Amino acid sequence: MRRFVLWCAAILCVSSTASAAVRNSFMLNEANAVTGSKFLESNKFDTTLGRLQGNGQNWLEFITVQGDELGGGKFKNTLDLRGWKFEWAYDKQDPADPNQYGSGTIMFTNDPLWAAVPVGTMLTINEWKQAWYQPVSDLNGGLDRMGGIAGLGQQRGDAYNPAIHTLKDFSTNVGWNPLANGGGGAAGDWNINIWAGERNADNSFKYFNFSGSVVDGDPNNPLPIGSDEAGLYAVNNDSWQWTIKDAAGNVVQGPLGETGTGVTAVSPITGQPVAANWSVNSQEIVRLEGFAVGSNATQQKYLDAWLNNYQDGSSSSFGEPNIWSSGSGVQDLSPLRNWLKTGDANLDGVVDGSDFLAWQRGFGKAQPSLTDGDLNGDGVVDGTDLAVWRGAFGAAGTVAVAAVPECSTACLAAMAAVGFIRRRRHQ
Known part of the structure; x- marks a missing residue:
């Protein structure tokens, strides 16, 4: 496995600028809202994972859109994510059981991996490290989850048996290299995958810090994030919403979410309120749509994206460009990746x-x-x-x-x- 190592030298690693990050410079690309006991609806599947019960558990997918500001209207080809925060919240809003809600924060640590994340990088974060499956109940060729390694490292369900189980491994893989396997430009390996529970030698979390709580029945006794009952974070279909903030606390994206979150989303382009025309259910995912191949997608269009560019969906594409409309729409990421030049080892846009x-x-x-x-x-x-x-x-x-x-x-x-x-x- 190749490792994406960012060596902190004068030619590459510099501290974050004091100015606020550009809006949408780091965006949610896709999020799995499928309940752990269910499958994607309408017999659909994930292009990477196949058809799995829970669709791979809690996972988030991000895309880096714009680098750190250099001044004079210029930007680096990398983004310093150290100290950035992804804030999430949900509320079941159930009149029969009104006190079911939760909120929390995923904060990027100061690990060197986050010091200079290249523009165009797709970052996937999975709460579980591994999960194993076998065909049991689904009539459409799906696999039931039989066990796995959850966010805090504990084993859930049956012990893994390679003779009968299909293993899905979500372990950390920082093998970013767009030129690997003969790739180049947008065709190479632009992915970083992180198991959220990855630890340092001192048992502290390596890549993220987690905070918050969820309520399960008794609002007077919230379950703290990081406990076995609450896990590390939540992604669901209960009026789930998110906000991304830079290290200085400036809002980079959001607050956004499905209908019913109570979020008033005002378009930064028109200044007018934007109403969500989607509402995710327990067998769907949230994804960024638009910017399809052949639609003249540009980096600026990504930077201008807002609530109406997100939709619910019954198929997903973990770690790959989003697809929609039964595959007729495929996300074009090339406008975010065409900056990379052959021979540019330090990613500054100049071969020298x-x-x-x-x-x-x-x-x-x-x-x-x-x-x-x-x-x-x-x-x-x-x-x-x-x-x-x-x-x-x-x-x-x-x-x-x-x-x-x-x-x-x-x-x-x-x-x-x-x-x-x-x-x-x-x-």
Whole structure:
């Protein structure tokens, strides 16, 4: 598994700007509201998961739309998410049982992974680490959930038996590399998946901190988030809503939610109230629609998205572009990913000596990423990557050997192999 490693050096990692993040620079793309005991309605399935009871449990999917502001109307190609918050809330609004509600926050930690998340990255977060299934009750080829590893790491249900169970693994995978497996541009691996319960060595949560509470029957005794009964967060069909805030507390998206949340959504474009024309049920998901392939989607259109760009749906696409209308609509993510340039190891939009230094630092590294200089996505940083950089930089581009301190013999040999070092001819 390749790891997306963000090395904090002057050429890449800088602190967040003091100004507020751009509206919709980080957006909810899809959320699973299917109740744990049910399946997607109308015999539908998820393009990644198939047809599962609970549709993979509580999961959220986000898309990075705009980077940190540089000033002068310019932006980085990466977004610093450290300290950002995803706030959620729900209320069953049931007259027969009015005190069923909950709210909470998922806050991004200061882990280096969040320091510079590239624009166009799709981030999926699953509360459960694993779940296992077998065919039992569904008449449409679906699999019933028999057990799993929940958010706090405890086993639920039956023990896993590989002889009879189908395993779905939602373990953390930070293998971001758009050039992997011969990809490129929007076609490569732009995904990061996080198991929400991932821990550090000291048992603290690694990537997120969780807070809040839910009410289950007795409003005088709320169940705290982080307890076995409440889990880590909630996604459901009970007038669920969300808000995204940057590290300074500025609202980036929301509050948005299905009909009945009591949210007054005023369009930032027209200044007029926008009414939701959707209401998710216990066998559906929430997803961003529009921006379809062939519709001339642009980054600005994503930044202008609001409540009416979200819909309920009976099919889903965990970790993949959204689909709707029985597959006739497919989300176009290329406007968010066309900034990536061949040879640009530090993701600053320019192929220059800084990218060469990234290659030099990553030379021979195990499980390298694009930011380590793996410019052809083959899992190795070697002379072929140097050739990619040189071709992108231009035949006239050279860097003196003296500017590459502590370059190993193998490193120098790779440089020589692609004609990077010009040897003087002896007379």
